[in-house]
Amino acid sequence: MDSVLRAENISKSFGPIEVLSGISLDLRPGEVHAVIGENGAGKSTLMRILSGHLPPTKGRLHLNGHPITFSDPVDAEAHGIVLVHQEILLAPDLTVAQNLFLGREIKRFGFVDDKAMRERAHSILQELGTNIDPDREVRHLSIADRQLVQIARALLVPHKVVAFDEPTAVLTPIEAESLFEIIRKLRAQGVAVLYISHRLNEVKAVADRVTVLRDGRHVATRDIEGLEPLEMARLMVGRDMSKLYPEKPATASEQTVLTVRDMAVPGFVENASLTLHRGEILGFGGLIGAGRTELFEALVGLRPGHGAITLDGGQVHFRDAREAMAAGIVYLSEDRKGKGLLLQQNLRINLSLAALDKFTRGSFIDIAAEETALDGAIKDFDIRTRSRDLLAGQLSGGNQQKLLLAKMMLLEPRIVIIDEPTRGVDIGTKEQIYRFIASLAAEGKAVVVISSEMQELIGLCHRVVVMRNGRVAGEVAQSDLSEDAIVYLATGVHEERAAEIAAGHA
Amino acid sequence: MTETVLPTRAEKRKFKMDMRALSPFIALIVLIIAGALINPDFLTASNLLNVVTRSAFIAIIAVGATFVIASGGLDLSVGSMAALTAGVMILTLNSQGSADMGTLALGMLAAIALSAACGLANGLIVTFGRIEPFIVTLGTMGIFRSLVIWLAAGGTITIRNLELRELYRPVYFGSVFGIPVPIIAFLAVASIGALILYRTSFGRHVVALGSNEDVARYSGVPIWRVRTLTYIIQGICVGIAVLVYVPRLGSATPTTGLLWELQAITAVVIGGTALKGGIGRVWGTVVGAVILELVANIMVLSNFVSEFLVGAVQGAIIIIAMLVQRSVHRGR
Amino acid sequence: MTETVLPTRAEKRKFKMDMRALSPFIALIVLIIAGALINPDFLTASNLLNVVTRSAFIAIIAVGATFVIASGGLDLSVGSMAALTAGVMILTLNSQGSADMGTLALGMLAAIALSAACGLANGLIVTFGRIEPFIVTLGTMGIFRSLVIWLAAGGTITIRNLELRELYRPVYFGSVFGIPVPIIAFLAVASIGALILYRTSFGRHVVALGSNEDVARYSGVPIWRVRTLTYIIQGICVGIAVLVYVPRLGSATPTTGLLWELQAITAVVIGGTALKGGIGRVWGTVVGAVILELVANIMVLSNFVSEFLVGAVQGAIIIIAMLVQRSVHRGR
Amino acid sequence: AQQKNVTIGVSIPAATHGWTGGAVYHAQETAKALEKMHPGLKVIVKTSPDGASQANALDDLTAQKIDALVVLPFNSDELTDPVRQVKNKGVLVTVIDRGLKDPSIQDIYVAGDNPGFGRIAGKYFADTLKQGNIVVLRGIPTVLDDERVTNFEKAIQGSGVKILDRQYANWNRDDAFKVMQDFLSKHQKIDAVWAADDDMALGVLEAIRQAKRDDIKFVVGGAGMKEMVKRVMDGDKMIPVDVTYPPALVATAMHVTAANFYSNAPMRGTFVLNAQLITKDNAKDHYFPNSPF
Numbered sequence A: 001m002d003s004v005l006r007a008e009n010i011s012k013s014f015g016p017i018e019v020l021s022g023i024s025l026d027l028r029p030g031e032v033h034a035v036i037g038e039n040g041a042g043k044s045t046l047m048r049i050l051s052g053h054l055p056p057t058k059g060r061l062h063l064n065g066h067p068i069t070f071s072d073p074v075d076a077e078a079h080g081i082v083l084v085h086q087e088i089l090l091a092p093d094l095t096v097a098q099n100l101f102l103g104r105e106i107k108r109f110g111f112v113d114d115k116a117m118r119e120r121a122h123s124i125l126q127e128l129g130t131n132i133d134p135d136r137e138v139r140h141l142s143i144a145d146r147q148l149v150q151i152a153r154a155l156l157v158p159h160k161v162v163a164f165d166e167p168t169a170v171l172t173p174i175e176a177e178s179l180f181e182i183i184r185k186l187r188a189q190g191v192a193v194l195y196i197s198h199r200l201n202e203v204k205a206v207a208d209r210v211t212v213l214r215d216g217r218h219v220a221t222r223d224i225e226g227l228e229p230l231e232m233a234r235l236m237v238g239r240d241m242s243k244l245y246p247e248k249p250a251t252a253s254e255q256t257v258l259t260v261r262d263m264a265v266p267g268f269v270e271n272a273s274l275t276l277h278r279g280e281i282l283g284f285g286g287l288i289g290a291g292r293t294e295l296f297e298a299l300v301g302l303r304p305g306h307g308a309i310t311l312d313g314g315q316v317h318f319r320d321a322r323e324a325m326a327a328g329i330v331y332l333s334e335d336r337k338g339k340g341l342l343l344q345q346n347l348r349i350n351l352s353l354a355a356l357d358k359f360t361r362g363s364f365i366d367i368a369a370e371e372t373a374l375d376g377a378i379k380d381f382d383i384r385t386r387s388r389d390l391l392a393g394q395l396s397g398g399n400q401q402k403l404l405l406a407k408m409m410l411l412e413p414r415i416v417i418i419d420e421p422t423r424g425v426d427i428g429t430k431e432q433i434y435r436f437i438a439s440l441a442a443e444g445k446a447v448v449v450i451s452s453e454m455q456e457l458i459g460l461c462h463r464v465v466v467m468r469n470g471r472v473a474g475e476v477a478q479s480d481l482s483e484d485a486i487v488y489l490a491t492g493v494h495e496e497r498a499a500e501i502a503a504g505h506a
Numbered sequence B, C: 001m002t003e004t005v006l007p008t009r010a011e012k013r014k015f016k017m018d019m020r021a022l023s024p025f026i027a028l029i030v031l032i033i034a035g036a037l038i039n040p041d042f043l044t045a046s047n048l049l050n051v052v053t054r055s056a057f058i059a060i061i062a063v064g065a066t067f068v069i070a071s072g073g074l075d076l077s078v079g080s081m082a083a084l085t086a087g088v089m090i091l092t093l094n095s096q097g098s099a100d101m102g103t104l105a106l107g108m109l110a111a112i113a114l115s116a117a118c119g120l121a122n123g124l125i126v127t128f129g130r131i132e133p134f135i136v137t138l139g140t141m142g143i144f145r146s147l148v149i150w151l152a153a154g155g156t157i158t159i160r161n162l163e164l165r166e167l168y169r170p171v172y173f174g175s176v177f178g179i180p181v182p183i184i185a186f187l188a189v190a191s192i193g194a195l196i197l198y199r200t201s202f203g204r205h206v207v208a209l210g211s212n213e214d215v216a217r218y219s220g221v222p223i224w225r226v227r228t229l230t231y232i233i234q235g236i237c238v239g240i241a242v243l244v245y246v247p248r249l250g251s252a253t254p255t256t257g258l259l260w261e262l263q264a265i266t267a268v269v270i271g272g273t274a275l276k277g278g279i280g281r282v283w284g285t286v287v288g289a290v291i292l293e294l295v296a297n298i299m300v301l302s303n304f305v306s307e308f309l310v311g312a313v314q315g316a317i318i319i320i321a322m323l324v325q326r327s328v329h330r331g332r
Numbered sequence D: 001a002q003q004k005n006v007t008i009g010v011s012i013p014a015a016t017h018g019w020t021g022g023a024v025y026h027a028q029e030t031a032k033a034l035e036k037m038h039p040g041l042k043v044i045v046k047t048s049p050d051g052a053s054q055a056n057a058l059d060d061l062t063a064q065k066i067d068a069l070v071v072l073p074f075n076s077d078e079l080t081d082p083v084r085q086v087k088n089k090g091v092l093v094t095v096i097d098r099g100l101k102d103p104s105i106q107d108i109y110v111a112g113d114n115p116g117f118g119r120i121a122g123k124y125f126a127d128t129l130k131q132g133n134i135v136v137l138r139g140i141p142t143v144l145d146d147e148r149v150t151n152f153e154k155a156i157q158g159s160g161v162k163i164l165d166r167q168y169a170n171w172n173r174d175d176a177f178k179v180m181q182d183f184l185s186k187h188q189k190i191d192a193v194w195a196a197d198d199d200m201a202l203g204v205l206e207a208i209r210q211a212k213r214d215d216i217k218f219v220v221g222g223a224g225m226k227e228m229v230k231r232v233m234d235g236d237k238m239i240p241v242d243v244t245y246p247p248a249l250v251a252t253a254m255h256v257t258a259a260n261f262y263s264n265a266p267m268r269g270t271f272v273l274n275a276q277l278i279t280k281d282n283a284k285d286h287y288f289p290n291s292p293f
Ligand SMILES: Nc1ncnc2c1ncn2[C@@H]1O[C@H](COP(=O)(O)OP(=O)(O)OP(=O)(O)O)[C@@H](O)[C@H]1O
Pocket: A014, A019, A037, A038, A039, A040, A041, A042, A043, A044, A045, A046, A086, A384, A385, A386, A390, A394, A395, A396, A397, A398, A399, A424, A426, C006, C007, C008, C009, C010
């Protein structure tokens, strides 16, 4: 079959650093083509080149067999090629509907027709399986909802090629399933779909062909038939990935370090209680919007909330993150771009920001010590950066997550709260992060893992607390850990039943 | 199915938003009550009409500033631009012998054309030179101001033909159905401004640009055109303000329009538009302009503030008015 | 070519960054060459020393403004604050009978204490009132200005004791190893400022706050303290500038320091600090202040610009200087 | 005349107001005339927007090796020292209008008469109005504004004239218009207005005309702006008189200074141009239709 879009020997350098070399890829109408690879392998960069956001340094693109260059993304879009970014690219001050139609407003008599746009926005969001209010300002949306809006925007007009860069990283399984439905529909219409994901099961489920990149080079392009996730992982990482989760450390003790009683966060959480033991990994599950983030943000003083918090037997109340940090509690935000890292500053400044006191000699910052710490962090956390002088925003998505982890670990906390620790992280790194979390627990620290990936909670945690609609719905002990148990608590119905409801058989 | 939001939240949020947009009005009401308590003459129709009429120039200019600021820009040159436009307009009127409507129309046309051109110049330098608008418009502020002084040879430019002045006077002093013409003009400008900002795709683009330039660019918003246009709109607003201003005193001096830029920006900010862009509130801006003029009026009407301390009390009132606004929409 | 969200090319960027930091210096050199061509007297040591000496006030104030602006704030009150501080300092000096070092030290202490307190007030209102700094400092600008007018009863506040004046004079007119004291003062302030901004955790926090307030908060930066401190630093810088200013003219008037805020902000922006925060360049700021003063000096030394058009040429030069800067770091 | 190379520096406030605009105009005209009259004479006119910049301009003029300086200081207190610096370089110093704190600095002093300006106006109110309530619009808070107002107040002391209210209107028409509008709302009966400046008087007149109030008998401005002198000349009831404060002061000073170099006698001493009351009778002597002011 003829290809719609074909890349020929594409290379891309940022200055002297080559991040893509000689990549060829051809994309056929009506196929879902997955691109996988480790963090920093160059997937996003390739997508940006295909969709006109970046010009290639070498090589060229062919559209329907004719060579073509895109002057900018708008030009590419005019040729029927659209990219859903890994970063959220929406105007925070505009409403959902306004964002969806930005640059292509529906007009009536020369004026914008808000009613029509609202209705279309509503229907397309409905199709994606979400209830987001089209009149809501984007700044008030959770990241998941923003991602959905971004996807909706790309689907609003018909395209020949749609590229998704890790669309499901922030979505729940249910939302992801609606997205796959849509992708299949697109495929049926003869649209070519490019699909990047670190969730290899998803790739298996949705893709027709898979291209693997490693260190900016093309490793393989295979049909999905006979390509199992384990093999994909091997191609990506270059070694066998049989064991993702480490042994659960047997350090979970009865010694309570933190208890929270009747925590309330106005508008988000009511009556939440929990106990955290020394050396344990406590999972927090639930659907997106269940209020997990808010609960822990309130706990560490990042948003107003009230409740009784006991740390090591003493009553505490944190007014801001600094006090929590001083008490040995750190919280790693799920929103690494908006709340985790200073995207416009370099790695060194980002790394030391939370723990500056540790780098202060006398009154001044010891920059040499910072540099040493950066070397250490790059090594320990395997941050793939080809130059130390990048800005944090220039790191690949997964490497930003590692930098955030490194930054907060410099504080040497006793209690670590990690919100969505492996969002957008490749499978090799995931394994590293899991091992790291397990080692924290093994050292006797207490770790809270907030995650929307049930497998992760099951594979990693000693206990899982599940939240639903701003309340703690229940707890699953280690011996009972199963997807069904968690889903039941998260939704209030058993898995099969949930599937039935979703399928409309209720 | 995913339950995302607690049911009441959407309602609550909507109400909150309205409070934010409403809060300049609340500050206004508080001020009016304060004024009435301080001096009974304050609430007379003639006094209030005076105040609102006077606020017309700043209000009209500030409507333009709302566009520039909402798009993430800034224009410091408006005061000088007003002086230059007024000067050139009067010189145009003087160059014609006759005192008829034609002459007047010609002068008005000249004013609008010049101010739009000044705005265009600002816009082009900001967009194509990629210099901070603060610096660009500070520079053009000096240029425009100097040009007036030069045209006036340091003195005053006055409408020489007295008949023409009389013909023109009603544009400031006249009224239609009891409403002074300047108030009608400023309501018209604000309405059109609101319509453009809220109901056209250009207006949408302005806000998007101020909110996140990259997003706007990727969405196919013609950044340069939009940005330049905001400055042109600002220029045209200045031109309209001048049309209303000139008949009042019939002259332009080197001090005409001094510090108007500060007043316009203040009106915009009081009205709830964020200085960093992304939010634009035309009606808030208009209320902001009226608030500024009201505060000055109350100062003169009150008897217990020494002339030396007027500025201090005025400054304090503006801060307090903002605190009132804040506490209103935080309290909910 | 479309620029992506992220600046491209690491190496290029690094070089670019350096160019960016260097570019005010390049504009400075261009100006000096222009000045030399226009009038041979320009390049004399005495003229250049004069220019740099009198840029001291603005430079010192602008170093403080660099902190405020880098943290995402703004302070419009500095000019009025300077006038008030100068006034109170002189009144303090006058209240003491004697003309000795003790009196002088007391006056200086009073000045620094007052200006730091003014800065603290700005900082507290901005952080706790959560009002746009533009409005807060516009308000306090009016308040401080009025207080001077009131203290001076509309006239002038002058050092009465002539001996004391003579004792104090060297702080502006004296020199150490041939370098005028104000230059030493401003180099000292800039060095300390650079040290604080670049080498202390407080300085880091300032930049983090200006880059992204949320990230700073989530990283445990004590937002409120940092923000308030930037305004206090601004206040202290104003105080130091006043110490150097008072011996020059020996008096404070209601018009002292008028528009200094605009000059300080301009110096900061010319120096490469972004008005929206997140970048602070102390040395660039200092160069910016010198550039401003140089432009004025060249205007006076050149004899072919009519008085009326000085402002226009000055405005144009500033815009052109910025264009030169831009083209320098775009050309690479 | 013999060729003699002399450079005179003239430092005056920038044209930010009608009066200073007039001063700049006269300075420039005089500079041209003097240069024509005396070949070899160079006159450099520099304007500054405030006291500190004027001090800078003085430095810069000195850098150009001037022989004489004619200066209209922004403020006597502030500029005393900077002018002394110039003087110490051996430059002949002529001071206009606002005398320096240390009179020994100035070789020639051409005085305007600010106290007189207030006094004459005050006396006119006391004599003409005898009894009644007036409002006062002040200029910008400065020493000269203060001198004018204090002497005005002194002059009406003891008469039946009472000041109801006073506010700063910044020597600006727009501000005067607003302040007057508010005065009219606030005070039911005002007998007369002292606007302390012709620019402000024009704003006041518009406000009165708009309010259609006929309780105000007259408005007195000051400084001798040509429009106002014309109205006095034409017998306008609202503008019965004006008080002179001619910007041509500058011209006089420059002529005197040049004469020091080009005439035989060295010029020293004080020249006072008293403030005068312009009435219908003498108005034509004060009317200069070509001046910008
Ligand atoms: N603007 C830039 N300047 C310099 N280097 C860059 C820039 N953008 C990306 N890079 C580098 O290019 C490499 C590839 O990044 P890319 O974002 O394509 O990775 P990725 O495969 O999408 O990774 P992830 O799975 O983590 O999203 C990384 O090493 C990254 O640091």
